[in-house]
Structures are given as C-alpha cells and as structure tokens.
Amino acid sequence: xxxxxxxxxxxxxxxxxxxFYILPFSIWRNVLMVxxxxxxxxxxxxxxxxxxxxxxxxxxxxxxxxxxxxxxxxRQAARPFMWMAVLLNLLILLxxxxxxxxxxSISDIVKITIxxxxxxxxxxxxxFTFTGISxxxxxxxxxxxxxxxxxxxSSFLIMFPKLLQGPxxxxxxxxxxxxxxxxxxxxxxxxxxxxxxxLAKKTLIADPLGYATDRILSAGIDSLGAxxxxxxxxxxxxxxxxxxxxxxxxAIGLGKMIGLKLPENFDFPYISRSITExxxxxxxxxxxxxxxxxxxxxxxxxxxxxxxxxxxxILIVFLLTGLWHGASWNFVIWGIYFxxxxxxxxxxxxxxxxxxxxxxxxxxxxxxxxxxxxxFRITAIQDWGPFxxxxxxxxxxxxxxxxxxxxxxxxxxxxxxxxxxxxxPVVNRLEKKIDEKGGWLRLGWDVxxxxxxxxxxxxxxxxxxxxxxxxxx
Amino acid sequence: MKRTNFYSNILVLFxxxxxxxPVYWLARGKVEPQRSYMEYKTLTVxxxxxxxxxxxxxxxxxMLRFEEAGEKFFNQFRDxxxxxxxxRAASQQFPFRGAGIRLSRDLDRLMIRTxxxxxxxxxxxxxxxxxxxxxxDTKVLFPIPAKWTTTAKEDINLKIEDYRILIEQNPxxxxxxxxxxxxxxxxxxxxxxxxxxANQGREFAYFLENKPEDLTVSSxxxxxxxxxxxxxxxxxxxxNVHGMxxxxxxxxxxxxxxxxDMSAMIPHTSFYxxxxxxxxxxxxxxxxxxxxxGDVFEVAVLDLPPYKILDQNGNEITYNKKNEYHxxxxxxxxxxxHYIEYNGADTGYLEYVFDNDSERNLLIIGDSLTxxxxxxxxxxxxxxxxxxxxxxxDYYFSFSDFISEHPVDDVLVLGGAGSTMHRWRWTIxx
Numbered sequence: 015x016x017x018x019x020x021x022x023x024x025x026x027x028x029x030x031x032x033x034f035y036i037l038p039f040s041i042w043r044n045v046l047m048v049x050x051x052x053x054x055x056x057x058x059x060x061x062x063x064x065x066x067x068x069x070x071x072x073x074x075x076x077x078x079x080x081x082x083x084x085x086x087x088x089r090q091a092a093r094p095f096m097w098m099a100v101l102l103n104l105l106i107l108l109x110x111x112x113x114x115x116x117x118x119s120i121s122d123i124v125k126i127t128i129x130x131x132x133x134x135x136x137x138x139x140x141x142f143t144f145t146g147i148s149x150x151x152x153x154x155x156x157x158x159x160x161x162x163x164x165x166x167x168s169s170f171l172i173m174f175p176k177l178l179q180g181p182x183x184x185x186x187x188x189x190x191x192x193x194x195x196x197x198x199x200x201x202x203x204x205x206x207x208x209x210x211x212x213l214a215k216k217t218l219i220a221d222p223l224g225y226a227t228d229r230i231l232s233a234g235i236d237s238l239g240a241x242x243x244x245x246x247x248x249x250x251x252x253x254x255x256x257x258x259x260x261x262x263x264x265a266i267g268l269g270k271m272i273g274l275k276l277p278e279n280f281d282f283p284y285i286s287r288s289i290t291e292x293x294x295x296x297x298x299x300x301x302x303x304x305x306x307x308x309x310x311x312x313x314x315x316x317x318x319x320x321x322x323x324x325x326x327x328i329l330i331v332f333l334l335t336g337l338w339h340g341a342s343w344n345f346v347i348w349g350i351y352f353x354x355x356x357x358x359x360x361x362x363x364x365x366x367x368x369x370x371x372x373x374x375x376x377x378x379x380x381x382x383x384x385x386x387x388x389x390f391r392i393t394a395i396q397d398w399g400p401f402x403x404x405x406x407x408x409x410x411x412x413x414x415x416x417x418x419x420x421x422x423x424x425x426x427x428x429x430x431x432x433x434x435x436x437x438x439p440v441v442n443r444l445e446k447k448i449d450e451k452g453g454w455l456r457l458g459w460d461v462x463x464x465x466x467x468x469x470x471x472x473x474x475x476x477x478x479x480x481x482x483x484x485x486x487x
Numbered sequence: 488m489k490r491t492n493f494y495s496n497i498l499v500l501f502x503x504x505x506x507x508x509p510v511y512w513l514a515r516g517k518v519e520p521q522r523s524y525m526e527y528k529t530l531t532v533x534x535x536x537x538x539x540x541x542x543x544x545x546x547x548x549x550m551l552r553f554e555e556a557g558e559k560f561f562n563q564f565r566d567x568x569x570x571x572x573x574x575r576a577a578s579q580q581f582p583f584r585g586a587g588i589r590l591s592r593d594l595d596r597l598m599i600r601t602x603x604x605x606x607x608x609x610x611x612x613x614x615x616x617x618x619x620x621x622x623x624d625t626k627v628l629f630p631i632p633a634k635w636t637t638t639a640k641e642d643i644n645l646k647i648e649d650y651r652i653l654i655e656q657n658p659x660x661x662x663x664x665x666x667x668x669x670x671x672x673x674x675x676x677x678x679x680x681x682x683x684x685a686n687q688g689r690e691f692a693y694f695l696e697n698k699p700e701d702l703t704v705s706s707x708x709x710x711x712x713x714x715x716x717x718x719x720x721x722x723x724x725x726x727n728v729h730g731m732x733x734x735x736x737x738x739x740x741x742x743x744x745x746x747x748d749m750s751a752m753i754p755h756t757s758f759y760x761x762x763x764x765x766x767x768x769x770x771x772x773x774x775x776x777x778x779x780x781g782d783v784f785e786v787a788v789l790d791l792p793p794y795k796i797l798d799q800n801g802n803e804i805t806y807n808k809k810n811e812y813h814x815x816x817x818x819x820x821x822x823x824x825h826y827i828e829y830n831g832a833d834t835g836y837l838e839y840v841f842d843n844d845s846e847r848n849l850l851i852i853g854d855s856l857t858x859x860x861x862x863x864x865x866x867x868x869x870x871x872x873x874x875x876x877x878x879x880x881d882y883y884f885s886f887s888d889f890i891s892e893h894p895v896d897d898v899l900v901l902g903g904a905g906s907t908m909h910r911w912r913w914t915i916x917x
Contacts, residue, residue, distance in 0.1 A: 021577040024508040032506070060565050199496070206501045218594075222615065419681035422631075425599040425612050460497040467501060469594060476591035478578040479526070479775070 015057045017175075017264045018216050020474055026054065027268075034272055035197075043195045043272075044165040047173055054174035055137055062136035065106065066172060072102055073146040074167045080153050081160035089154070096154040103143040103150070110139050115341035138177045140338060144303055145171055149185050151307050158185050166192045175268035179261050181279040182299040188274055197273035205270030207463055212263025214466040217473045219433050220257035223249045226426040227391070233421050235397045235404065239413035243404035245423060245430070250391050251384050252433035255284065258297070282439045287375035288367055289355045289382055300338070304331050325357035332356060339390070348389040355382055511582050518580070524820045525772055531575035534563075592775045610677045614774035620678055626778045627712075627721045628770035631678050632685035633671040633904070643694055645910040651699040652917040653886055653898075660890075661745045664698075664908075665738050665901040666691055666706040667856050669724060672904050673709040686904075694908045705741045707734050720782045723768020725826045728758065728787050731859045734901075738864060742849075742897060750843060750867050755787040761812065764825055772822045784825050786812075791866050797838040807831035807858075830858040835878030838893075839865035847896040852876060852884070852915060854902035864899070882912040 015022050030050050037043050056063045076099035083092035114132040121128045149171070152158040161167040169192055170185055230238065230246035238246070262279040269276040283295035293301050312327040329350065336349015359367070367375055385402075392401055400408075418424040435441070448455045512533065520529045537560075544560030547553070563569040581587065595615040603611040610629075613621040618631040633639075654662055670676050672686045679685040691706065698704055707730075709715055718730030726734065732755060743749045765781030786809075796806045808828050811817060818828065827833075833855050839862065848870040851857055857873060865871035872893050876884045900906060906913045 019574065019577075020581060021574050024505055024581075025573075025577060028502075028506045028509055031502070056564070057570055058567075060567075202502075203496070203498045206498045210501065225615075414683040417681055419608075419678070420631075420683075422612055422618060424606075425595075425602045425615060428598050428601045457497055463498060464500055467504070469590065472587040472591040472594070475578060475581055475584055475587040476775075478575075479588045 015054050015174075017178075017261065017268070018213055018470075018474060020471070023213075023471070026050075031271060034195075040193065040195050041165065044163075044169045044192065047169040047272075048165055051169070051172040051174040051177060055172065055177060059134070059137045061134065065110075065136055066142065069103070069106065069142055069146055070164075070168050070171055073099065073149055073171060074161070074164055076102075076150060077153050077160035077167070078162070080150065084154070084156065089156070092154060096150055099150040100147050103146045107139060107143045109133075110135055112337075112341045119343075138179070141180050141182060142171060142177065144182050144300075144338075148182065148303060148307060152185055158189070161185065161189075173269075173274070175265040175274075176276055179258070179265070180297075180299055181262055181265065181277050182303050183276055187277050191274045195273050197271065201270050201273060203460075205267045205272075207267070207460070208270060209264050209267030210463045210467045210470070212260040212265075212267060213470045215256045215260030215263065215436060217470040218466070219429060219436060220253045220260055221473075221477075222429055223253040223426060223433055224257070226423045226429075227253060229421045229423055230416075231392070233416040235392070236400045237409060237413055237415045238401070238404040239409050239416065240405060240407045240411050242412070242416060242418055242421065242423070243401060245418065245426075247384055247387065247405065248430055249423075249426060249433075251284075251387050252430065252437060254387065254390070255280070255437055256433060282437065282442075284380065284383070284437045285376070285439065286379045286383075287372065288359055288364055288379055289352060290359045290364055292379055292383055293352070293356065300335070304335055308334065324360055328357045328360060329353040342393060344389050344393050344395060347395070348386060351386055351389060508582060512580065523579070524818070525775075525822050530579040531572055532580060533576040534569055534572040536569075588775055596776070613770070613776055617773050619770045619774050621776075621778070622677065622712075625712075625716060625721070627716060628774070628776070628778060629676065629715070630671045630724070630770065632676045632682045632687065633690075634682070634684045635686045635689045636684060639690060639909070640693065642909050642911055643690065644697070646908055646913075646915075647694070647697050647699065649910065649915055649917060650702050653915065654699055654701045656887070656917050657890070660895060661897045662702050663738075663741055663897065663899045664702060664704045665734070665741065665899060666694075666704065666907045667726065667730075667734060667901070667903055668706060668708045669903045670709060670715050670719070673715075675709045675712045675715060677712060690904055690908060703741060703744065705737055707737055720766065720768050720826070722766065722771035722778055722782050723826060724770065725768065726856060726859065727782070728785050728859075731856075731863075732787060734856075734860055735863045738860070738899070738901065739867075742864070742867070742899065746847065746867075746897065748845075750845065753789055753791060753863050753866050755789050757788045758785050759788055759813075760785045761817070761825075763819075764817070765821075766825050767822050768824065768826065772824075777821060784829075786829065789863065791862055792841055792843050794839055794841040794862070794865070797840060799836045801838075806834075806837060827855065827858070833858065833875045833878065834873075835875055837861070837873040839868075839871040839873065841866055841869060841871075843867075843869065845869045848872070848894060850874065850889070850893070850895040850898045852898065852900045852906065852913070854906040854913075856902045860901070868897075870895075876906070876913045876915070883914050883916060885916050887917065 015026060017023075030046070033046050034043055037046060052063065052066070055066055076095055080092040080095045080099070083095060110133055114130060117128045117130045120126075149158070153160050161170070170183070170188060176183055227246050227250040230242055230249075259280040266276045266278070277299050279297060279299050281295040281298065283292050286292040286295055309327055309331045312330065313324065316323050316327065330353075332349045332353030333346065334349070335352070336345045336347070339345045339348070367378060370378070388398060388401060388405075392398055403409075445459065448459045517535070518532055520532050522528070523530050540560045544556040547556035547559060557565065578584075592614060596613070599612050599615065609624070610620040610622045613619045613628055619628055620631065621628055650662065650664075668688070668691065672688065672690060674687045676685065676687070679687050688708070691708075695704060707718075709718075718726055718733055720727050735752070739749075739752050761784045764784040765777075766784045767777050767781045771778060771781070795803050798804045807830055808817065809830075812829050817823070817825070831837075843866065845868050847868050849865065849868040849872070851861060851864065851871060851873045852875075853873070854875060854877070857875075861871070861873050865873075870893070872889075872895065874884060874889075876882055900915075905911070
C-alpha cells in the first residue's frame with residue numbers, strides 16, 4: 015500500500031489515526047500499530063504474511079535468548095545465538111532477493127541452464143531484515159536490552175510508516191515512544207506538514223520527472239544528443255532524491271502524527287562537496303547501519319593489517335551496499351564505483367579536494383554522483399557506453415532523431431528548476447524563518463501546504479484517468 | 488517559535504479532509520455502478536464483504552477445510568481481487584474526481600506554457616501525458632506526426648500485394664481507394680519540423696508509386712493547416728460536415744467513371760447547427776481540455792431517397808441517433824462524442840438498402856470517417872455493405888467468402904492511412 019495512494023490517505027490513515035487518538039492506553043496503541051502494520055503488509059502481499067510473522071517471532075525470541083545468555087552466562091555464550099539470528103535474517107534476504115541473481119550468474123558463467131522459478135519478493139524485506147539484524151546486534155553489543163513485550167517489539171519491527179522503504183530504525187531510537195506513545199497537537203501539525211511535503215515532492219515533482227527520464231531513455235539510448243541525455247540524467251538525479259526523500263518525509267511525518275520520532279534519512283545530499291560527505295547525507299540510516307554493523311567490526315577485526323585496510327573495508331562495505339539496493343550487476347558495480355571513490359578520498363584525495371575552491375568541490379561531487387546514477391538507472395550494462403558517449407557529445411549536442419520536442423520533454427524544464435530548488439536547503443531555511451516569525455506568515459505557509467495536499471491528490475487522481483479514444487476501442 | 492492556536496491549527500483542515508472523504512463514502516452507502524462517459528467504462532464501486540460468507544469460511548477453517556474456506560471468503564484477498572477493486576473504487580468514487588483531474592491537468596498546462604514561453608513554437612503540448620498539441624493562435628488540437636518507417640513501408644507493400652491479387656482474382660469488380668489525409672500524415676502538421684521521420688505525405692506518395700495499375704485511387708489531401716481548420720474538427724480527428732461533403736464531391740466522380748448510370752449527386756439543401764452543442768472531440772477528451780469555444784456541431788440537411796439499414800442477420804436497425812438529435816434528445820455531457828453519436832458508431836457490418844433504380848451493389852471497407860459519408864454514397868447503389876475490419880475477428884476479412892454471400896460490383900476502400908494503405912488491423916484477404 016503505497017503511502018501516496020488514495021486508499022492509504024483516505025481510508026487506512028484516517029481510520030488508523032482516529033483509533034490511535036481514541037485509544038487511551040499505550041498497550042492498545044501498540045496492538046493497533048501491530049494490527050494496522052500487518053493489514054498494511056497483507057494488503058499488497060498476503061502470501062508473505064507468514065514470513066513477516068516468522069521474522070517477528072524469530073527476532074523477538076532470539077533477542078530474549080541472547081539477552082538472557084548475556085545476563086546469566088556471558089556474552090561469549092550468547093554469540094552462537096547472535097550468529098544464528100543474523101544468519102536467519104540474512105537467509106531470508108538471500109533466499110528471496112538474491113537466489114535468482116546468484117543462479118543466473120552461475121548459469122552465465124558455467125553456461126548451463128538452471129530451471130528456477132523466483133519467489134515474489136516480500137515487501138520491505140531488505141528493511142525488516144536489516145532492522146532485525148540491528149536489533150539483535152544491539153542486544154549482543156549491550157547497546158540495548160531485549161524487549162520483553164512482544165507487541166512493542168512487533169510495533170518496532172514492522173510499523174507501517176517505515177516498513178516499505180525505511181528509514182532503518184534502531185530500537186533505541188523509538189523505544190521510549192513505543193513504551194509510552196504520546197502525541198501533542200503541535201506534533202500532529204508538524205507531522206501533517208512533513209507528510210504533505212513528502213507527498214508533494216513525490217507526486218508533483220518526482221513522478222513527472224521520472225516520466226521524462228523514461229521517455230528519453232525509451233527513445234533509444236544510442237541516438238541521444240548530449241542536451242537531451244543531460245536532461246535525462248538531471249531529471250533522474252532529481253527524481254531519485256525527491257522520490258526517496260519524499261517517501262521518507264511521509265514516513266517521518268506519519269511517525270510524528272503518532273508521537274514517534276523516526277530518524278532522518280537525508281540531509282540535502284546534493285550540496286555535498288565530496289563523495290564521503292554525500293554518503294553522510296544520503297540514505298543516512300543505511301550508511302549508519304553498514305558503518306555500525308559492518309565497517310567498524312571489520313576495522314576492528316583487521317586492526318593488525320596495516321596496508322590498505324580501511325580502503326579495502328570501504329570497498330567491501332560499498333560492494334554490499336550496492337548489492338543491497340538490487341540483485342543485479344549494475345548495482346554491484348554502482349557500489350564498487352562509490353567504494354573506489356571513497357577509498358581514494360580516504361587515501362588523500364579528500365584532503366587534496368579541500369584545497370580546491372568550494373565551487374569546484376561541488377562540481378566534483380555532483381559530477382561523480384550523477385555518473386553513479388547512470389549505473390544505477392540503466393540496468394543493461396551494454397547501454398552505459400552509448401549513454402556516457404551521448405553525454406559527452408558522441409551524437410552531437412542535438413540529434414534530430416530524438417529531440418526534446420519529439421520526445422515531448424521540453425515541458426519538464428520548469429519542473430527540473432523546481433526540483434533543483436527542492437533539493438537545496440532553501441525551503442527548509444525559509445520555513446525555519448517563518449516558524450520563528452509565526453503569525454500570518456505561518457498561516458500563509460500552512461495554507462500553501464493545504465494547497466499542495468490538494469494538488470497532490472489531484473495529481474494522483476489524474477494519473478488514474480484515461481479517456482477513451484473511440485467508444486468501441 | 489511564536490504561535491497562536493489559530494495559526495498552528497489551520498492544518499487541522501488536513502485531518503478534516505482525510506476524514507471527510509471516507510465519511511462521505513460511508514454516508515453515501517451502497518451506490519449503483521455508474522458509467523463514465525469519458526472513459527467509456529463502468530466506474531468501480533467499493534466491493535462489499537458478506538458477514539455470512541466470512542462466518543461460513545471460518546467454520547470451514549475450524550473443520551480444517553481450507554480450500555473451501557478460501558473459496559467462500561479468503562481467496563478474494565489472496566488473489567488481490569478485493570484489494571484491486573477497492574483501490575480502483577477509492578480513485579473512481581473519489582468526491583470531486585472530475586474537478587481534481589481538471590485541476591491537475593491545468594497545473595500541467597501552466598508548466599507547459601512556462602516551458603514554451605521562451606520558444607517561438609506555434610504549437611505547444613496540450614498535455615503532459617498525451618502526444619497532442621495545441622496551436623497557440625487558432626486553438627486547434629492535433630496529434631504529433633505519424634512516423635514514416637521501414638515497418639510502415641513493409642506493411643504497405645503487403646497491402647499493395649493484397650490489392651493486386653484482389654484485382655487479379657476479381658476482374659469484374661471495380662476496386663477504388665479513397666484516401667483521406669489526416670493531419671498526422673500530412674505535410675501541414677506544424678510539428679513536422681521536430682520529427683525527423685515525420686510522415687509528411689511520404690506514405691501516400693509511396694503507395695501511389697507502387698499501387699497496382701488497375702486500382703483507382705483518389706485522395707483528399709490536406710494542403711495546408713487552413714484545410715485542417717476548414718474540413719476537420721478543431722478538437723477531434725474526424726472530418727466535419729464540410730470535409731465530408733468535400734469528400735463526397737471527390738468520391739462521386741471516381742465511382743462514376745465505371746458507373747455511367749450512376750444517379751446524380753445528392754444535393755445538400757442546407758446546414759443545421761445544434762445551438763447548444765459545444766463539441767469537444769477525441770483530442771480534447773484525451774487531454775481533458777475544453778478548448779473555448781468548442782467545435783460547432785453542424786450537419787447537412789440532405790434529401791436522400793428512402794432507405795433502411797440492416798444488421799448481419801438481415802434485421803432492420805436504427806444505426807445512429809440522427810432522429811433523436813433532431814428531436815433535441817442528445818447527450819449534454821461536456822465531452823460527448825457527437826460525431827459518433829450522430830453518425831453512428833463503428834461497426835463490423837452494416838447493409839444499406841436504398842429504394843432506387845440502381846442494380847449495382849457496393850462494398851465499402853473503411854473506418855469511422857465512412858460513418859458520416861456512407862448514406863450519401865450508398866444512395867447511388869441498391870445494396871451497400873459497410874465493413875469495418877477492426878471489428879472482425881483478428882482484424883481479418885476474407886473477401887472471397889464475403890462476396891460469395893454478398894455479390895458486389897464495386898469495392899470502395901475509404902478512410903485514413905490505416906484502412907486504405909495498411910494491412911495491420913485492416914487485412915483484406917483475397
């Protein structure tokens with residue numbers, strides 16, 4: 015059930031909020047959250063509901079066992095259970111997400127045909143398994159105690175605002191709010207603003223920009239002129255950020271409406287001056303996950319190695335980051351690409367970059383980020399060459415075969431400008447100032463939010479409309 | 488942060504709105520499925536759940552008869568059919584849906600106007616989704632140019648070969664093609680300069696160059712955009728009454744060449760304009776955009792001999808709504824398809840039987856352009872069979888089978904590029 019769908023906004027959400035605000039005790043609110051999240055999941059993926067329930071029970075029970083072993087015996091005694099829980103989570107992910115990819119790769123290498131019918135990818139599997147692993151490791155590392163209340167634990171693991179696309183949340187970040195879910199009217203309003211802002215970013219800017227990119231790429235990558243290839247790349251660069259951050263805004267806004275403070279996931283990544291900074295601002299909860307649960311343990315485990323240790327660890331982390339994003343080679347290469355740049359930046363390039371004028375630092379970062387999106391968006395590796403060639407003018411600045419008019423994408427240029435505006439911290443700073451001043455400015459700003467909400471809903475309605483050509487066809 | 492309750496609470500409206508919509512649905516109760524004229528479909532209503540079915544399914548579960556329980560109640564969720572209907576209903580039963588769609592499309596058009604404000608283009612996209620353009624000055628909606636491709640050429644070659652065999656196998660029958668050039672195929676399309684492989688009449692030129700010698704071909708070309716405005720609707724792809732009459736003027740002498748006894752041309756005594764119709768045709772409909780003013784819906788008052796229309800079973804039918812229109816009974820829907828309603832919808836087979844002295848029969852193979860002109864041409868024949876191959880199984884029409892049951896003297900293939908020059912969807916198998 016996408017958060018931007020009409021049935022979510024006008025059926026699921028009001029019913030949930032109404033019940034949530036009516037229910038007096040935290041236990042009932044947790045019951046509601048669990049039931050709502052299960053319905054939310056089952057609505058689109060009923061077949062995998064048992065898997066989700068298994069993940070809840072498995073992580074809950076292992077958490078208790080690990081906690082118990084640490085308290086009563088030793089951390090060492092809890093270790094096998096920690097590994098079992100982590101491996102079970104990884105096994106779920108591996109089986110559903112990567113089996114097909116692995117078998118296909120083996121089949122390509124050894125040139126045999128493997129008959130395999132892929133299982134449907136469970137919704138949010140990458141997120142709930144990583145959340146489960148973080149919970150287990152936090153208990154094992156004594157950062158958290160196991161949650162004894164299964165309702166609270168289930169709420170944490172599968173709460174619907176973050177179930178599909180995160181942010182990946184550590185138990186400690188929401189524990190207190192789950193124990194005593196409270197919400198003030200002011201938080202409700204802030205939540206509504208955040209939700210509407212995210213909805214507008216997704217439906218009014220990101221989705222149409224995605225349409226523009228699709229149109230250009232489907233016109234034939236081989237025949238793109240440089241101008242239109244750049245438009246496609248810029249549109250995609252904006253789309254992926256505004257779509258993902260828009261979704262996160264919606265999730266955080268929903269959280270706020272019910273008194274949960276979900277972690278931030280984006281901090282205007284496109285203002286970064288290096289790739290290292292970019293990964294501190296982009297998908298922050300995933301980066302933090304890999305840093306806390308993979309990079310730091312790797313650094314620790316290999317502390318005696320002196321040569322290229324950090325660089326190789328970065329490479330391992332980013333190889334897996336790429337793979338986490340999708341089970342195909344383009345994501346693997348995308349991950350390695352960023353891993354290599356980050357390794358170079360850690361080896362001295364980063365220091366050298368800081369000596370450059372700020373403008374050039376931005377140009378450096380944006381150029382590499384956008385190049386990275388080529389590997390991310392274009393899944394067919396054989397198309398990378400022609401597209402990169404097109405960017406650098408292999409078909410000229412404009413190829414008459416595919417123009418902005420013939421693909422009908424010229425009209426998206428104002429939206430690109432708006433997208434750039436929303437990718438920079440301008441609106442946020444403006445809103446903070448308005449918040450400080452309050453009064454009529456705040457009122458006007460909120461009226462703007464309402465207008466954005468209505469326009470977003472109108473846009474979703476419009477997408478569901480298709481006029482007939484002739485009555486008979 | 489300085490705040491007053493009033494200022495911080497304006498967003499309460501957000502909560503009121505999201506709550507008001509389901510309350511509206513609940514208050515409305517069960518509704519009968521309604522037709523959407525624009526989408527030509529019945530709008531989905533919220534699916535209902537039966538408590539008795541649920542009870543019975545639970546009983547089956549308790550008796551471990553899971554399959555039975557699924558059939559009674561649970562399968563609709565497992566196969567997502569309930570969810571799909573529910574989602575559709577949430578969109579299609581949304582209050583003020585039409586206004587919402589219009590608002591969104593208007594926003595798109597604002598963006599388009601902004602993007603094109605810095606260009607000297609004479610036409611701009613009418614919508615973000617459809618490839619329909621709008622001329623800035625004359626407010627004419629028209630589609631982008633059709634492409635002239637190798638695939639199109641190959642398809643035309645097949646059609647030419649079909650014509651050649653047809654003529655060879657039926658030496659007693661006269662075969663005619665009357666090609667009506669639509670703006671997407673014409674040199675007059677203002678967007679041609681932006682499409683390197685735009686048709687620009689090349690398709691027809693190729694057809695003419697390669698057609699069988701014995702195939703008589705005539706055409707109604709668009710020589711300029713003024714022709715488009717004069718002979719076609721500004722918001723629809725069909726010809727208007729003036730275009731249709733111009734077509735008749737050109738078809739008549741072509742048919743008369745091998746038909747010396749052909750009765751005189753039918754004169755039109757006058758025109759009639761429906762005063763309260765603002766016609767917004769196919770292009771307007773597809774982009775949800777009412778060009779102001781809409782098209783004038785004008786028809787010719789013709790003095791036709793008495794005739795009847797029969798269906799495939801020989802039953803007399805009322806094919807169109809001409810009489811109803813003249814009695815004032817027609818749709819007042821903003822985007823009603825008056826061309827089709829008035830002239831009749833596309834149909835696989837019709838037979839016109841005229842009460843005249845003619846002893847000749849005609850087969851017209853065509854598209855929706857023929858719907859308007861058929862009675863005028865048919866008036867010169869005793870039996871006229873009108874066939875739209877798109878309504879035949881697999882778009883396949885066996886000519887030999889047809890004429891074995893419906894002997895004809897003349898065959899007229901009339902319409903746009905698809906019906907006259909292409910095989911795809913209009914296969915006339917010899």
